[in-house]
Amino acid sequence: MTDNRFDPSKADGRWQRAWDEAGTFTADSNSDKPKSYILEMFPYPSGRIHMGHVRNYTMGDVLARYQKMRGHEVLHPMGWDAFGMPAENAAMEKKVHPGTWTRSNIAAMKAQLQRIGFALDWTREFATCDPEYYGHEQALFLDLYEAGLVYRRQSEVNWDPVDMTVLANEQVIDGKGWRSGAEVEKRKLDQWFFKITDFADDLLQGLGELKDWPDKVRLMQENWIGKSSGLEFSFELQSDARPGPVEGREGGGARASTSSARAEIPERLDVYTTRPDTIFGASFCAIAADHPIAQSLASNPEIAAFIEECKRGGTTAAELETAEKLGFDTGITAKHPFTGAALPIFIANFVLMDYGTGAVMGVPGHDQRDFEFATKYELPIARVVAKDVSEADAPMGDEAESGDGVIVNSDFLDGRSVEDAKADVIARAEDGGWGKGTTVWRLRDWGVSRQRYWGTPIPIIHSPDHGPVPVPKDQLPVELPEDIDFETPGNPLERHPTWKHTVCPISGKPALRETDTLDTFVDSSWYFLRFASQPDGAPFDAEEIAKWLPVQHYIGGVEHAILHLLYARFWTRALAHIGKIDVKEPFAALFTQGMVTHQTYSARLKSIRLTEEGETLIHRLLDNKLTMEQALSEHPELFEGSRRWLDPNDVVENEDGTFDAPSVENEFRDADSVFYEGVELGRVEKMSKSKKNVVDPDAIIDQYGADAVRWFMLSDSPPERDLPWSEAGIEGCWRFVQRLWRLFDAYDPAAKGEDKDLTRKTHQTILAVGEDIEALSFNKAVARLYELTGAAEKAAPSEARNFAIRAILHMVSPMMPHLAEEAYAKMGETGLIAEAAWPQHDPDLLVEDEVTIAIQHKGKLRDTITAPKGATKEDLEALALASEKVQRSLQGAEVRKVIVVPDRLVNIVT
């Protein structure tokens, strides 16, 4: 047997221990070296590391190791985003305490991460469910509370009456709770909010400076913040002179038929518009169903019924797309501020209460929604913007014209530009005292109250005399009780027999603790600060934060493009605002990596025999405990014609290109319940349990070792795109690991002699790989290393070859650290290559002395020639014309022009 093979099962663990014992990756805040903070989004401890994690952390790891070799002091920490619902779900299903479940998941995942050999500073590890961490978070919450950035108000929530809990929007499926299947109710609860809107403008402005963020993410945040400017103004309200039900309005416009409610009508209606220039085109007003005026009219049963109808309207994309504009004439009119015309006021289903003032002026000519509404209810559609003044009387088409133009049919605004007219109307409104120019934001304050157990308790005491009172800081952390019961529905903290009972810090009288916990996004809004600095007795130290922040590279999934990244930016600003830190933007550069995908296969179901399971399912459906979609996704095998996903490992390809899954077929037949009809190739999709295309990293590492997996994660696909997993691909990586090992083994210190070509290629590669890594173009760095490896393999032993081999060894070491350490030691080095310096390229040795010149005739390639580097244009032209192939192509035609690009090409034009 030869020992000429690299054995990761032995080497990986050995070097992981060596790094650990040497403290190689422990970051020193007091180091004089330039500092690099490399961070990947910390994981939720779900139980297992998946390929997406491996890809994410491998990228960060290469950067961290590279920066260290470039002489930086690197902070590359890891921790756990440990609060959240899955732990409570596990508690309910498996009867384990959420803390126990979470802790054991963390232990398992940490072990998995360690065997991949990541260069992490584990001394800074923490979990957000550590009382120490969330205690500091509570203190920061109270600091922000004192600064007026936290407040409490009533807010509507989705309430599941069966589970007695609040649901996030994503947990409401077709108006029903995802778990209980019960009809979700709207409830008003007192909730805590962060005043993120105070920073709306600043958060928006700040985006402009984040040059190293993807444009896509900046745009998404920009849209989310949603700044718009316009005019907020009020209409005087009038009694409607028109009597009774609507006449001559075939569109079915209902109309309030009683006047009983009119006494309660306020005198004014505030509206917001971004198009004050079109004010002369207003033909109606519309208010939201939950607008105070609509509410005050609800004593009229017709109106009450209409309001109910509006609320029922679906909120899914498809429903909104097709939803008809519906209105109800209130019988009240608004007086147009310039013309005095009486505009009917409708309650309308397309007006949102929580944007602007919850009321709009309807300008059908120049707003598509207003246009549809006016068409339906036969309201006037006037043109007030035209391409040109001469087009003032041009008829309107079949949709609104929202484009630019000049104002027409608008009294004093006629002939003015849109922008000009906007400014004029705003000025007149302000002079007249009936309106003012305003900025409106889409961004809402951040509601952070969650009626759950497994989160950071909100450190507030509700005192009967003093209302909500902060928990005194010396009583922090407010710890979660351990003895908790998940048997009965509702918030376990609320139900706990003793936990919430305490005393008022001011009066000493009995009082109740706040039983809500914080949104887990709060936990991840400052963890990167805690990684950088963790003094005793304080969340962090500002001076130490200043040494590391901002994070140099922040890497994670694009799914966090809005919420997490916006909240983290907000917290950083808020903490800076109250003087806790001196950093504004937490992440200097952001990189959003693609997903790891894999082939899917599915089979169609042919026949069913109902099993016991199926009958249970039907009962659950009948009892409304389950929606059809849920039943389908949980038990696809019970539905004829539906598709069942197959594990790619069960699928075999036939010679004719079709697929079969013999093992699954047998499994089905044995169960005597289901038959499949045919196996089909599905799309390459993100690995997910439900699609059965997950590949477990642990099993792959067992087989090929950490380095092959890491190399795979970096190869081929650009890191921002999806990476398709393949068995063949990982085998290729494994072969390359061994190929490198043999090359390193061929290192012969005694070899003598030059090899100019190889030396040049080595220097070129050193330069290029460094640039590629810094640009996070790992796939290109990998390709260059393949090339140089090929060249070094073919070269005869020489000093130049030894130089190339050592350069390759150093350059692959951030990517395949175990192999590199093993080879480094075998070459007789006593230190760790993880602590070695990145190789230097010599600019003088990069230059080629001969170049290949392309010869084109009319832009088409006819020949290539070799010429000395830096040959003159005249020489190149002469060489080109001397080419036999070129002469044949020219066929004696007259040469009109010759374009010469030095060292590149000659193009002959005839």
Place this chain on the structure above:
RNA sequence: GCGGGUGUGGCGGAAUGGUAGACGCCGGGGACUUAAAAUCCCCUGAUCCUAUAGAUCGUGCGAGUUCGAGUCUCGCCACCCGCACCA
């Protein structure tokens, strides 16, 4: 509907306006071997040909700018992602 992205061999993908397909995977042929594994070498965009050193076509489609376009401009198409009745 609005916004953004992507489109190149059988596949993943390279390519400062200058030789399209680097590099990897798959596939084919060969060497070594009793055999296999491993390894090494060669071929591998399509079509045509008189098939050695030939020609034509080719980067989603259609135009344009240019001596020269995968790359720039305009107009389409397809797919993916995000947001969504935001006044």
